Amino acid sequence: MRHAGHFVRLLALVAIAAVGFLFVRSQVIPKDFGVKGHYRLSAVSDEAAREPRHLGSEACAECHDDIAAEWTAGKHTTPQCENCHGPGLMHVKKVSDDSTAGYPDKILTQYENAINRGTGIHECRWCHLKTFERPSTLKSIASVEKHIALRKGTFTPDTKCTDCHNPHTAIAK
């Protein structure tokens, strides 16, 4: 066995490579990877930990109880508060303790107090413009200009739906 040294050196190299591979593998792959499948198990709780931004109309009613009462009694209850006004979380954070740091959200910079107060015309157009595909039971108008002309009014660039309609109750003023 005068060539045994060759084998020993080769085996030593293989052993070093194997140990190195196992060490790198243990460092790179997270501990909970492959517990339930080919994924990192804590990624599920990471995703679940995100904070819901739409708080629901009940949360809005805690402060804005007068508008909530008007809305509940009206005929416009299918769209929720946040449908037109946007999500409430940023608004609540902003007006309560201003803890909005770390929220890279355009809602914060877009609106005062981080809530869309409503333009009074843009939000209405989302649902109430007549398109071919919309059901006839949905109250809709072909265009704001035509609707106002039909009602013998004058259309100006400042004309809003809320000039005549209450958006919270859908009852004409």
Place this chain on the structure above:
Amino acid sequence: MSRRRFLETVAKSGGQSFLFGSLFVNTALLKLPQAGADAKSRAEAEIGKGVIYGFVVDTTKCIGCGSCVRACRAENNVPDGYNRTWVEQYTFYPDGEVFVNSPNGGEDGFAEALPTRNRPSGAEQAPMRGFFVPKLCNHCIDTPCIQVCPVGASFKTDEGVVLVDHERCVGCGYCVQACPFGSRFIDPRSHTAGKCTWCHHRVTKGLLPACVVSCPADARIFGNVSDPESTISRILATNRVQVLKSYLGTRPRTRYIGLDSEVI
């Protein structure tokens, strides 16, 4: 037996065995699980197996207001120009042409004027019929997107929700190409894959997904298909439901009511 006769016999029997063989292969193919297996019976098979989420889109109710698109964007901070959910407008004309439109994913609503177009003869024609189809991730049971992920960043939870691990995702985009429904995109800010999560962070807290809460027409229904008493189970049991691209065999968990054959 002459040489000619022998060759003829060989050719005939060879052809017959080829035909027989192909018949056998065809029969074997027919015995494979049908790609478009009935979605309702699949839902029934899931009853009583813990929480398994399901989603039903009622296209007959959708009014195309885009509330779901806006709610999704705000809830999940979806970057501009990308959508986790979107609404498609299908318009049919008498000459058989179908037009599909989704301006900005339907986020700003849809055009007010009825689209008219000219026939090849030059005569103007009004649309014949139309409807809206909201789209989102189908959360397939046999997902192509998870299969192709090289780093194990795409996975399916026990509840059947397909999620992305943003720490592991390297942004290679294989899953974006693998998804036959266009449900995924690479977020230009984080360079990781973005997709609909069925609002996993909301539903695990007992809330409904943002798009379901914001839908004023009840066109989106979410719930536990494992519970036979849940709203979604009753809807699945009493409606004729369809899935998108059933022929691909991805077995989507998002089912559609009133899906037209032209919807892709």
